[in-house]
Amino acid sequence: MSRNPAPSARASFPLAEALPVGVSSGRVRAEILLVLGLSLGASAVYSVVQILDLLTRTQSLASQTATLNTSQSSRPVFDFVYQVLSNGFDLVPVVLVAFLVWKQTAPHLARLGIAFNRLGRDALAGVALALAIGIPGIALYFVGRAIGISVDVVPTNLAAHWWTVPVLLFSAFRSGVTEEVIVVAYLYARLRDLGWKTWTIILTAALLRGTYHLYQGFGAFIGNAVMGIVFGWLYTRFGRVLPLVIAHFFMDAAVFVGYPWAAAAFPALFGSHH
Numbered sequence: 001m002s003r004n005p006a007p008s009a010r011a012s013f014p015l016a017e018a019l020p021v022g023v024s025s026g027r028v029r030a031e032i033l034l035v036l037g038l039s040l041g042a043s044a045v046y047s048v049v050q051i052l053d054l055l056t057r058t059q060s061l062a063s064q065t066a067t068l069n070t071s072q073s074s075r076p077v078f079d080f081v082y083q084v085l086s087n088g089f090d091l092v093p094v095v096l097v098a099f100l101v102w103k104q105t106a107p108h109l110a111r112l113g114i115a116f117n118r119l120g121r122d123a124l125a126g127v128a129l130a131l132a133i134g135i136p137g138i139a140l141y142f143v144g145r146a147i148g149i150s151v152d153v154v155p156t157n158l159a160a161h162w163w164t165v166p167v168l169l170f171s172a173f174r175s176g177v178t179e180e181v182i183v184v185a186y187l188y189a190r191l192r193d194l195g196w197k198t199w200t201i202i203l204t205a206a207l208l209r210g211t212y213h214l215y216q217g218f219g220a221f222i223g224n225a226v227m228g229i230v231f232g233w234l235y236t237r238f239g240r241v242l243p244l245v246i247a248h249f250f251m252d253a254a255v256f257v258g259y260p261w262a263a264a265a266f267p268a269l270f271g272s273h274h
Contacts, residue, residue, distance in 0.1 A: 025194055031100065032190050036208075039093035039182055043212040050215035054151065062148040066216050069156035069171050069256060076161050083158075083167045087174040094177055097186040112185035113241040126246025133230065134251040137223050144219020151217045155259040168256040176248030183209055184231060185241045202232035 033041070054064050072082035101111045109115075144150030158164050183205050191201045206228030213220040231244050 028190055028193055032187070035093060035097055035100075035182065035186065038096070039090075039178065040208065040212050044208060044214075047212045047214040051217070054215075054217075060148060061151060061217055062145060063152075065152045065154055067154040067157050069158055069168060071158055076159070079158070080161070080163045080167065083163075084170070087167075087170050090174050090178060094181050097182055101186065101189060111189045112181060113235060113239050114181075114185070115240065115242070118240075119242070122240060122242040123246055125243040127250060129234075129243060129247035130250040130254075133227055133247065134254065137227065137251070140219055140223045144217055144223075149217055150219035151215075153216050153220070155256045160260075165257055169253055172249050172252035172256055175252050176245045179209070180231070180241055180244040180248055183228070184235050184244060188232070188235065198236055202229060202236065205232055 036042070036044075054061055057064070069083075071079055072086070073079040098109060098112065102108050103110070107115060141150060141153065145152070156164075156168060158167065187205050187208075188201050191204070196204075206225045209228035210221040210223075210225030213224040231247075235241060235244065
């Protein structure tokens with residue numbers, strides 16, 4: 001755990017850096033495209049194709065289903081291995097962006113707003129943010145279902161095994177780290193280097209966040225875009241990404257782990273087929 005003092009809130013939001021000699025803005029743009037192409041940019045493209053697929057079927061959008069954590073084998077031991085590998089490899093782009101912005105002088109990951117000197121405060125802020133965003137988000141999901149603009153989202157169809165809850169928590173961790181480090185911390189740093197204005201960055205990143213959730217319907221697009229604006233503003237205000245990661249983790253963990261109980265307790269809300 002790093003004991004180096006964190007940059008100030010103002011300084012830790014990525015300021016524009018002078019590009020190294022021989023590194024052009026075109027190279028930075030290419031780097032951004034490569035990182036997104038290996039991660040959430042590819043997810044956004046797939047999501048656009050998926051929503052077009054769903055909209056052009058004979059069934060209504062509301063009658064269709066999207067499953068987030070799907071079983072990958074009928075054999076439990078191999079399903080477990082596939083789940084771990086899938087979530088683990090999805091974290092590789094996070095390691096890549098850390099490598100790309102790594103500095104030889106401490107704190108090494110300051111440009112990503114990563115510091116571990118206030119874990120308690122970051123955790124409390126993350127929990128508060130999870131409640132502030134998560135509760136309205138659930139309400140928006142049900143509104144979207146009621147008016148027919150969201151699909152039936154099934155957080156998991158994994159069978160009950162000793163490893164099910166740990167795998168779902170790992171999936172929530174992967175989601176929180178990947179989205180917040182790449183779409184907020186990394187993208188904000190690089191777009192700042194290209195001279196983009198703060199609100200242009202916030203809105204662009206929020207649009208990307210909404211787009212790669214489009215496969216869940218337009219309610220998810222709206223909700224995640226709004227979440228992206230809130231998270232982006234907080235990041236530019238306080239310069240710390242860990243509260244965002246923690247909030248994202250708790251929101252996803254509550255949905256993933258709590259879904260089987262909620263579906264059994266309130267079958268009318270979750271559809272008769274669950």
